[in-house]
Amino acid sequence: MPIPFNKPYFTGKESAYINQALIGGKISGDGPFTQRCHRFFCERYGFKKVLLTTSCTDALEMSALLIDTQAGDEIIMPSYTFVSTANAFVLRGAKIVFADSSKENPNIDVTLIEALITPKTKAIVVVHYAGVACDMEAIMALAAKYNLFVIEDAAQGIDSFCNGKPLGSIGHLGAFSFHDTKNIIAGEGGMLLINDDRFMARAEIIREKGTNRAQFLRGEVDKYSWVDVGSSFLPSDMIAACLLAQLEHIDDIQQKRKKLWQFYYEGLIALQEAGKIRLPQIPAYATNNAQMFYVLCANATERSALIASLKEKGIQAVFHYLSLHNSAYYSGKHDGRKLEQSDYYSNALLRLPLYYDLSNDEQQLVVKAVADFYKK
Ligand SMILES: *Cc1c(COP(=O)(O)O)cnc(C)c1O
Numbered sequence: 001m002p003i004p005f006n007k008p009y010f011t012g013k014e015s016a017y018i019n020q021a022l023i024g025g026k027i028s029g030d031g032p033f034t035q036r037c038h039r040f041f042c043e044r045y046g047f048k049k050v051l052l053t054t055s056c057t058d059a060l061e062m063s064a065l066l067i068d069t070q071a072g073d074e075i076i077m078p079s080y081t082f083v084s085t086a087n088a089f090v091l092r093g094a095k096i097v098f099a100d101s102s103k104e105n106p107n108i109d110v111t112l113i114e115a116l117i118t119p120k121t122k123a124i125v126v127v128h129y130a131g132v133a134c135d136m137e138a139i140m141a142l143a144a145k146y147n148l149f150v151i152e153d154a155a156q157g158i159d160s161f162c163n164g165k166p167l168g169s170i171g172h173l174g175a176f177s178f179h180d181t182k183n184i185i186a187g188e189g190g191m192l193l194i195n196d197d198r199f200m201a202r203a204e205i206i207r208e209k210g211t212n213r214a215q216f217l218r219g220e221v222d223k224y225s226w227v228d229v230g231s232s233f234l235p236s237d238m239i240a241a242c243l244l245a246q247l248e249h250i251d252d253i254q255q256k257r258k259k260l261w262q263f264y265y266e267g268l269i270a271l272q273e274a275g276k277i278r279l280p281q282i283p284a285y286a287t288n289n290a291q292m293f294y295v296l297c298a299n300a301t302e303r304s305a306l307i308a309s310l311k312e313k314g315i316q317a318v319f320h321y322l323s324l325h326n327s328a329y330y331s332g333k334h335d336g337r338k339l340e341q342s343d344y345y346s347n348a349l350l351r352l353p354l355y356y357d358l359s360n361d362e363q364q365l366v367v368k369a370v371a372d373f374y375k376k
Contacts, residue, residue, distance in 0.1 A: 002314035003366065008180045009253065009356035013245035021241040030217065031237030033244050040247050041191070045166040049194040051207055051233075052240055056155040056177030058233045059192035060088035060125075063173045065206050065229065066199045067123055067149045069094050076116050077125040077153075078108040079325040079342040085125055085153045086324055094122070098325040098334060101341040104281050106349065107134045109341065113142055123149040126171070131183075131291035132282055133162035136170045143171075151175065155190075158183050159254050160289035172196040178243055183253060183291055186243040189235055206230040256356050257290035260363065264293045264352060267367035271295075276374040293354050294320075295370070300347035307350065309373045315366055316353060322346050 021027050034052050041050045053059045069075070071093030077085055079098035086096045097116050102109040106129040113124060124143060126134040136152075143150045150171030157167035158176060168174025173196070178189035194203045204214040210230030215221045246253070265279060272279045278296035282288045297303040303319065310317045323342040325334040352366055 001362075003316065003353050003358070003362050004355075005316040005318050005351065005353050006181050007355040007357055008185055011245050011249040011253075013248065014242045017241035017245045018238050021237045024237075027237050029234030029236060030214070031240070033237045033240035034235070036244050037240050037247065040244070044250075045169065047166070047169055047193050047195075049200050049203070051192045051194070051203060052235050052243070053190040053192055053207065053233045054235045054239075055084075055179070055188050056153070056175045056190040057084035057088065059175035059190045060084055060151070060153065061091065061231075062192050062203065062206055062233055063151045063175060064088045064092045064094070066173060066194075066203060067151070069122060072120060073122040074118060074120045075123050075125060076113060076121060078106070078127055079323045079339050080106045080129070080321050080345050081127045081153065081324065082155070082321060083324065083327075085127060086330070089123075089125070095120075095333070096324070096330065097121070098323075098337075098339060098342070100339040101345055103341060104283065105129060105132060106341075106345045107132065110135045110138045110142075113139070117142075117146050117148070121146065121148055123151055125151045125153055127153040127155075128157040128160065128167050130280060130294065131156045131158070131160040131167070131289035132280070133157075133160065133167055133286035135283070135285065136162045136165070137285070140170065149173070154193075155179075156182060156289075156291040158289060158291075159250060160291075161287045163285045168193045169195055173199065178246075183257060183289060184243070184246045184250060186235075186239045186246065189239050189243055202228065207233040253356060254289065257354065258288065260354050260358055261288065261290035261293050263360070263363050264354070264367065267364075268295065268370060271371060271374055274374075277370075290354070292351050294349050294351045296345075297348045297350060303348055303350050306370070306373050310366075310369050313365070313369045315369055317350050317366075320345075320349055320351060 038050045069092035073094045075089045075094045076097045080101045152171040152174040154168035154174045155177035174193035176191040178186040205228045210228045213224040216224035323346045
C-alpha cells in the first residue's frame, strides 16, 4: 500500500454538521456555525476578536488592507514562505524586503531584521514555520522601537505557543489556514485574529465588501451601506460547520499528531547523531504542534536521491518552499542580497508523511526506508 504525503482526516461529525447547516436553510456567511467557531476560539485561547475567512491567503490580504499598505511601503518577511505571505502586500503595491532564515530553523532570522528597517518600512510579517514560533519577544520589541506593525502568518500555527501565548495573538494581526494540509481542516478556509483595538471595526467592514453589514446584523445600525473599501472574505456557514466538527476533536487530533511526530524523532535521531541528517529543533520559548515532520539533507542532490528511493518503496515525501527572492515573479525586484539559509532550506528540507490515519506499521516503514538510504 502506498503511503501518501497527506491524507485529510475527518472526525465523522462533519457531514452531520454540514447537513444541519443545510436544513437550517441559510448557508451564507456568519451563520450559527460561524458564530460557534468564533466562540470556540475566544473561549479556548482567549482571542480578542476572531473572523473566519475563506483562506489564510484572504486573511493576509485583509491584513494588508487593514494596515493601509500603500505603494512604496516596505514589508519585511522571510523569503522561505508560501507565495500568499508576499502576494497579499504586493497586491497593494508594497515592496517586499526579504530576510534570510535562521540557522536553527526556517523561521526568519531575527538578528537580521533591524538592518533592513528604513523610514519606508511599514510591517514585519513573520511565518511560524511548521507551527514552531518565531522569537516574538524580540520581534515585538523591534516593532515597538520603530513603530511597525507585526502580522503573524500562523497558517501552520494552530494550538501552538510562544512563551505561553498562542501563536497569532501576539502581533497586531494573525492569519490561520484550514486548508487540507493543515492540522485542522475545512477544505479551504482561514481565520484572521485582530489583536489591536484599532482594527476591530474596520476588519468587519473590509470582510463584508466594505459595508457595515456586521453592525446591521447586530442591530447597531438600522441599515447598512458602503463605508470603506473591502471584498468578500467570509466563508459559507457550511465551511464553518465542517470546521466546528474538527475543532471539537482538536485535542484528540493534536495528541495523535504529536505522537506521530515523536515516533519519527526517536526513530531518526541516530541518523542525526551519525551526522547524516538534521532533525527539527524546537527553541525553548516555542511549542511543537506537530504540523509537519521534516528532515534536512546535506544538499539538493542528496534530497532528490532520497525522494526517489522513498518513492520506489511507495512512500511520498515532498520538499517545500522555493525561496521567493529567486522566483520568476520577484527575482528582478529583489535587491540582490544572497539569502543562504533560505536557499539551503529550499534545497535540503524534506517533509515526511504525517497524518492522523498513518499507522505505526507504515511509520516504521518510512523510518526504515530513510535509515536504509543512509546505510548505502
Ligand atoms: C498554507 C499556508 C498559507 C495559505 O493558506 P491558504 O488557507 O491555503 O490560503 C499561507 N502561508 C503559509 C505559511 C501556509 O503554510
